[in-house]
Amino acid sequence: MIVVGDTRLSVYVADTIAERGRGLAGAESLPDGTDGMLFEFSGSSTVTFSMEDTLIPLDIWWFNSSGSLIGWTLMDLCVSEPCATYRSPGIVGWALETPAGEFEFDVGDQLSAGDSG
Secondary structure, three states, X not given: OEEEOOEEEOEEEEOOHHHHHHOXXXXXXOOOOOOEEXXXXXXXXXXXXXXXXXXXXXXXXEXXXXXXXXXXXXXXXXXXXXXXXXXXXXXXXXXXXXXXXXXXXXXXXXXXXXXXX
């Protein structure tokens, strides 16, 4: 469970190299009660995502290492090779993928761990 601004979300956490590489590829939808996938990064760098083998359009929300939202990108389905790539607008500590159009957050909104209650 995480919170972005005032919105509580239930997410999968991709915190290993294998999980970050797979992401939501192959998923036809998110399971009921799940709002997205949170990617956790260590170090200081920009990151790049691709929609290869991803079956649902996604918004990706970029958070710096302090947990502040620094931007977002609509990632369209890949309909022909090569698939587009999507680079973070700066150094990030987290990226959050959600189904396209389901949430609205504002630059500066804070990402934090939510409790289960």
